[in-house]
Amino acid sequence: MRAVISVIGKDRPGILAYTATECARRNINIEDVTQKVLEDIFTMIMIVTIPDNADEYHAFKNELESSGEEQGLKIHVMHEDIFNAMHRIG
Amino acid sequence: MRSNYILETVRMIDEECLDIRTVTMGISLLDCCDSDIDRSCEKIYRKITEKAKDLVKTAQDISLEYGIPIINQRISVTPISMLVSVSGGDPVKYAKTLDKAAKEVGVNFIGGYSALVQKGMTAGDRALIESIPEALACTDIVCSSVNIGSTKAGINMDAVKLMGSIVRKSAEMTKDNSCFGAAKLVVFCNAVEDNPFMAGAFHGISEPDCVIHVGVSGPGVVREAVKEAGPDKTMDEIAEVIKKTAFKITRMGQLVGTLAAQRLGVPFGIVDLSLAPTPAVGDSVARILEEIGLETCGGPGTTACLAMLNDAVKKGGVMASSSVGGLSGAFIPVSEDAGMIEAAEKGVLSIEKLEAMTAVCSVGLDMIIIPGDTTEETIAALIADEAAIGMINNKTTACRLIPAIGKQEGESLNFGGLLGYGPVMPVRNVSAKTMVNRGGRIPSPIHSLKN
Structure with a gap:
């Protein structure tokens, strides 16, 4: 399945590297990255492919989201379909 | 996909309390009818625990996978008065069975301890209604509703009178527990058969054997959208903003409902487009009205703003879902x-x-808290007024009034959790006793004759 990782937080070196490393560690392939720094606020959207194993996905999501929180980052991992449903007709 | 859409969704969930309020499984109990009440209860327990065994887990999985909070999982069942009519016996046995089965599968409310008596009452209906106070006092998560009127049938004033006393008794029997019984009891006019929200949910007899309904929420999201639009927009422009927001919210509900139905192997019923508030900060319908431009909800202009809001929510939501229903x-x-x-x-x-x-x-x-000394006739008269609005306007209306036993205006009552708390609101203290005691029926209005 494809998932969207969104990361928002105060800009500092290594946020992209950290997220990418976490993905690589679990064999998650990154398909697309968009990132911007606006007035010191770092925003990144990553589209990734996640293996279809529900337990692995849940573990990855929980770990990434909670480790983000510890570092003052808001990280969300969500199924791609939710965005398609909400923002596209058809 | 554009990143601003992604960030918008994340913000809605994170900061504006966007969630799926409830995934409700409707289960028909018609095949559980038995002339022996104990056997009937046994079949009900078996059917509910079988059909709904994966409901909570499925909703939790979807919530985790998609990153959408799903707050409640609930069950609605066939109006129990129909089973009482077949089996006879003490209806409270059914309430206890529902309570036990619902707890077993882990849902937080089960609705359907109900009777539909808009035109008249069978012996089973009466037995069920009279048992409501005890049933609500001796169970934790059973919800009850009684439909006393409809545009087609008029208003059953005998039932209205009876419900005045039942509401009062339900509060009295739970007076040590914030009069909680009355908070689990709804008196309807034009009740709908596919409502996923409590306390008024029941599984109508025209529904399939088992079905999944979804109730969305999102007052916080609508408020933020109105705020962002700013004070210079005209009312029709604000209506447009609300429509677009309602569309997005409903699409999320449609996605979750379809997924849940698919995974549970039952048909998908409807999305209920309601803006359902919670006591949490930022999750309030009143705040939307205030954002539109009222100093305080309840002042002049409130009805006009609410009318626009209600209509815009429906217009936005209706295209986002294959089937809109409920309230x-x-x-x-x-x-x-x-x-x-x-x-x-x-x-x-x-x-x-x-x-x-x-x-x-x-x-x-x-969820209106009224003084504890409000008489049953006054409660009945309030119910009749509300039912009259529903009957004439061809819409659902309901009363969930909580007499705060032992309390007066100026005091408050706290239910905790999603049901919140509130002040005791004053009721005009003049009698409607003679009117209520007349009984009989208020005939259906002329515009009900459409054939």
């Missing part, structure tokens, strides 16, 4: 809405204004 509109439960609570505490929001508001919103006098 669909804006809820105005006083104790469950931080803005309403504040307006009532200030004395700006009165029961009379709420009554006017119910003529243009999706339900009725909901």
Whole structure:
């Protein structure tokens, strides 16, 4: 399945590297990255492919989201379909 | 996909309390009818625990996978009065069975301890209604509703009178527990058969054997959208903003409902488009009205704003879902809405204004705490007024009034959790005894004759 990782937080070196490393560690392939720094606020959207194993996905999501929180980052991992449903007709 | 869409969705969930309020499984109990009440209860327990065994887990999995909070999982069942009519016996046995089965599968409410008596009462209906106070007092998560009127049938004033005393007794029997019994009891006019929201949910007899309904929420999201639009926009432009927001919210509900139905192997029923508030900060319908431009909800202009809001929510939502149903509109439960609570505490929001508001919103006098010494005739008269609005306007109206036993105006009652808290609101203390005691029926209105 494809998932969207969104990361928002105060800009500092290594946020992209950290997220990418976490993905690589679990064999998650990154398909697309968009990132911007606006007035010191770092925003990144990553589209990734996640293996279809529900337990692995849940573990990855929980770990990434909670480790983000510890570092003052808001990280969300969500199924791609939710965005398609909400923002596209058809 | 554009990143601003992604960030918008994340913000809605993170900061604006966007969630799926409930995934409700409707289960028909018609095949559980038995002339022996104990056997009937046994079959009900088996059917509910079998059909709904994976409901909570499925909702949790979807919530985790998609990153959408799903707050409640609930069950609605066939009106139990029909089973009482077949089996006879003590209806409270059914309530206890529902309570036990619902706890076993882990849902947080089960609705359907209900009777539909808009035109008349069978012996089973009467037995069920009379057992409601005890049933609600001796169970934890069973919800009850009684439909006493409809546009087609008129208003059953005998039932209205009876419900006045049942509401009071339900509060009295739970007076040590914040009069909680009355908070689990709804008196309807034009009740709908596919409502996923509590306490008024029941599984109508025209519904399939088992079905999944979804109730969305999102007052916070609508408020933020109105705020962002700014004070210079005209009312029709604000209506457009609300429509677009409602569309997005409903699409999320449609996605979750379809997924849940697929995974549970049952048909998908409807999305209920209601804006359902909670006492949490930022999750209030009153605050939307205030954002549109009212100093306090309940003041002049409230009914007009609510009418526009209610209509825009439906227009936006209806294209986003394959099947819209339930109550669909804006809820105005006083104790469950931080803005309403504040307006009532200030004395700006009165029961009379709420009554006017119910003529243009999706339900009725909901979660209103009234003085403990309000007589059963006065409660019945309030129910009759509210039912009259529903009957004439061809819409659902309801009463969920909680007499705060032992308390007066100026005091408050706290239910905790999603049901919130609120001040005791004053009721005009003049008698409607003679009118209520007349009984009989208010005939259906002329516009019900459409054939």
